[in-house]
Amino acid sequence: MGFDVLLKGNNMMRLLEGVGVALKISLISVVISIVLGVVIGVLLALKRPVITAVFRAYLEIVRIMPQMVLLFIVYFGTTKALGLNLSAEAASIIVFSFWGTAEMADLVRGALAGIPVIQYEGSVSLGMNTFQTYRYVIVPQIIRRMIPLSINLITRMIKTTSLVMMIGIVEVLKVGQQIIEANRKSSPDAAFGVFATVFLLYFLACWPISMLSKYLEKKWEN
Amino acid sequence: MDFAVIQEYMPLYIEAFILTVKIGWIGIALSLVIGVAAAFVMHFKVPVLSRIAKIYVELFRNTPLLVQLFFIYFALPKIGIQMSAETCGALGLGLLGGSYMAEGFRSGMEAIPASQSESALALGMVKRQMFTSVIFPEALSLSVPAIVANVIFLLKETSVFSAISLMDLMFTAKDLIGLYYNTTEALFMLVMFYIVMLLPVSLIGSYLEKKARLATFGE
Amino acid sequence: MDEILQVKGITKRFDDIVVFENLNLTVKKGEVVVIVGPSGCGKSTFLRCLNALEDIQEGEITLDGESINRNKKDISRIREKIGMVFQSYDLFPHLTILQNITLAPVKVKKRPKAEAEKEALELLERVGLLSKKDNYPRQLSGGQKQRVAIVRALIMHPEILLFDEVTAALDPEMVKEVLDVVLSLAKEGRTMIIVTHEMQFARAAADRMIFIDGGRIVEEGKPKDFFENPKTERLQKFLQTFTYDDEK
Numbered sequence: 208m209g210f211d212v213l214l215k216g217n218n219m220m221r222l223l224e225g226v227g228v229a230l231k232i233s234l235i236s237v238v239i240s241i242v243l244g245v246v247i248g249v250l251l252a253l254k255r256p257v258i259t260a261v262f263r264a265y266l267e268i269v270r271i272m273p274q275m276v277l278l279f280i281v282y283f284g285t286t287k288a289l290g291l292n293l294s295a296e297a298a299s300i301i302v303f304s305f306w307g308t309a310e311m312a313d314l315v316r317g318a319l320a321g322i323p324v325i326q327y328e329g330s331v332s333l334g335m336n337t338f339q340t341y342r343y344v345i346v347p348q349i350i351r352r353m354i355p356l357s358i359n360l361i362t363r364m365i366k367t368t369s370l371v372m373m374i375g376i377v378e379v380l381k382v383g384q385q386i387i388e389a390n391r392k393s394s395p396d397a398a399f400g401v402f403a404t405v406f407l408l409y410f411l412a413c414w415p416i417s418m419l420s421k422y423l424e425k426k427w428e429n
Numbered sequence: 430m431d432f433a434v435i436q437e438y439m440p441l442y443i444e445a446f447i448l449t450v451k452i453g454w455i456g457i458a459l460s461l462v463i464g465v466a467a468a469f470v471m472h473f474k475v476p477v478l479s480r481i482a483k484i485y486v487e488l489f490r491n492t493p494l495l496v497q498l499f500f501i502y503f504a505l506p507k508i509g510i511q512m513s514a515e516t517c518g519a520l521g522l523g524l525l526g527g528s529y530m531a532e533g534f535r536s537g538m539e540a541i542p543a544s545q546s547e548s549a550l551a552l553g554m555v556k557r558q559m560f561t562s563v564i565f566p567e568a569l570s571l572s573v574p575a576i577v578a579n580v581i582f583l584l585k586e587t588s589v590f591s592a593i594s595l596m597d598l599m600f601t602a603k604d605l606i607g608l609y610y611n612t613t614e615a616l617f618m619l620v621m622f623y624i625v626m627l628l629p630v631s632l633i634g635s636y637l638e639k640k641a642r643l644a645t646f647g648e
Numbered sequence: 649m650d651e652i653l654q655v656k657g658i659t660k661r662f663d664d665i666v667v668f669e670n671l672n673l674t675v676k677k678g679e680v681v682v683i684v685g686p687s688g689c690g691k692s693t694f695l696r697c698l699n700a701l702e703d704i705q706e707g708e709i710t711l712d713g714e715s716i717n718r719n720k721k722d723i724s725r726i727r728e729k730i731g732m733v734f735q736s737y738d739l740f741p742h743l744t745i746l747q748n749i750t751l752a753p754v755k756v757k758k759r760p761k762a763e764a765e766k767e768a769l770e771l772l773e774r775v776g777l778l779s780k781k782d783n784y785p786r787q788l789s790g791g792q793k794q795r796v797a798i799v800r801a802l803i804m805h806p807e808i809l810l811f812d813e814v815t816a817a818l819d820p821e822m823v824k825e826v827l828d829v830v831l832s833l834a835k836e837g838r839t840m841i842i843v844t845h846e847m848q849f850a851r852a853a854a855d856r857m858i859f860i861d862g863g864r865i866v867e868e869g870k871p872k873d874f875f876e877n878p879k880t881e882r883l884q885k886f887l888q889t890f891t892y893d894d895e896k
Contacts, residue, residue: 273585554756
């Protein structure tokens with residue numbers, strides 16, 4: 208069924224390296240998204256009309272534009288418009304961070320808005336000062352709401368990295384295609400084995416993280 | 430930007446747009462059917478089937494559509510299952526979407542208090558009536574936000590169809606960039622067509638969410 | 649043969665916990681039985697058993713000579729004859745008030761929609777909610793929702809009505825509007841079993857009072873004797889918790 212190709216030479220190793228490329232891009236993007244997202248989310252909590260309006264527009268763009276389209280715009284468009292020769296990898300990190308930051312910021316905003324006023328009032332009436340209120344009451348609650356959702360964002364990032372092959376990055380799908388091409392004669396059924404393996408590799412990368420996110424969400428449910 | 434170029438390529442884009450929208454919505458319709466069925470067997474813990482549904486949901490929620498499409502389009506023919514690219518696209522989208530819809534419907538059903546089914550039973554309804562008149566419609570209105578989000582997500586996912594050589598919007602745009610270097614026009618039209626495709630859905634979706642909220646619990 | 653409901657020696661257990669044991673009760677046609685007792689005494693569970701929403705481990709419940717059993721195929725046909733109103737109203741949130749009321753007569757009893765609607769409107773008028781017919785449940789107050797829930801049960805023309813703490817979830821100012829409806833039903837000779845904490849209402853509505861404590865019937869009797877001369881010490885203590893004495 209074409210699984211044998213994977214045992215030839217360093218084919219399996221190459222596939223795993225492809226996974227590595229995908230994981231690297233998603234991790235960098237997630238870190239950038241979390242940092243920028245928290246900053247923007249806190250700014251949004253200030254409820255300044257201008258900030259909110261700009262963010263709404265930004266969020267709506269992210270909401271309706273496929274990442275694939277954004278990827279094309281950044282990768283092909285910047286070259287043309289700015290004369291910049293952006294590497295495909297840099298383009299994908301920019302696009303994924305652009306998308307992830309919007310999502311994170313909205314999560315932070317929602318989490319901050321979701322803490323009932325009574326929690327603030329309750330803490331103040333216990334004689335806590337502002338710092339103590341945030342340190343012991345508000346922030347721990349926000350973190351509990353945020354962590355499962357941010358972990359969830361990681362799996363979505365990983366899945367979305369599959370797109371980068373379309374702008375020429377050699378990640379796991381592309382490596383898979385190359386292996387199939389190279390063994391066209393010797394194992395004509397390689398496509399089955401290789402793509403089944405890629406399917407499984409993605410599943411193995413995402414599933415445990417999804418489970419963890421679900422587990423934490425359940426555990427911290429009020 | 431050269432409007433002559435835009436005019437020249439307009440017919441190509443329209444054709445690609447129609448194809449993208451067609452396969453997209455067939456896939457979405459399929460995902461609703463699969464989603465309801467999977468949620469049903471999981472919620473009522475139908476033996477064997479609920480186990481299969483659970484594995485299916487986890488498998489398709491945790492892998493990208495692109496990989497699923499490659500598997501369906503390139504790998505399945507090797508074991509004798511051959512389908513046209515269009516069928517593959519709709520099927521892939523339907524399977525991906527079904528796993529998301531299933532989760533949405535299921536949490537909708539779980540959010541309905543047990544006392545709702547009890548009061549349906551107390552009115553003399555049999556199980557089937559209870560499901561069709563009370564549980565299903567309530568689950569549906571509770572799931573509207575999830576369904577809307579999923580529909581938008583799935584329409585966006587259509588952007589990977591070009592990978593299995595469907596001549597969709599992305600394919601057309603890539604063609605124009607690669608062959609004629611009309612990058613600006615190609616990208617501009619790409620964005621415009623995706624806005625035409627998604628903005629109405631996003632707006633109608635927000636309206637539906639407001640309407641459905643009226644028919645949910647919450648004081 | 650005017651005994652409509654018979655409960656013979658029923659026992660209810662959740663795993664090892666006995667909720668009540670060997671309970672007996674007979675209700676005559678037109679009789680209003682009010683059950684009171686401390687929280688957790690099993691009175692609500694008892695009511696739920698009468699409608700087969702819970703199974704019983706021993707004993708038998710019959711309505712008009714027909715046995716009520718959760719696992720019976722035609723249990724839904726028997727449930728049609730038993731109207732039940734819950735503490736949490738449980739209107740169907742996706743349906744308007746009118747649709748909530750006509751759903752069961754149309755779907756279950758297969759009555760023509762127009763006829764069911766006509767009756768629904770009459771009943772709504774009676775409870776003073778005609779103007780709300782096209783609203784959704786969440787637009788109504790708790791007291792209004794509960795009155796709709798009563799109408800929803802009434803339109804099935806039940807032979808017996810069960811009320812499970814129907815005012816327990818309501819704000820105090822809404823309690824009366826609901827109890828007034830229940831009381832007017834009691835006065836027109838309907839057969840009812842009511843579980844409640846509202847003692848004044850109980851006294852006004854009941855033909856017979858029952859006090860359940862610790863899973864058994866401790867005392868029963870006419871409302872006058874029940875409230876004025878409670879025989880058992882447990883009932884005396886229970887009734888005292890509803891009065892405020894400033895001479896301690």
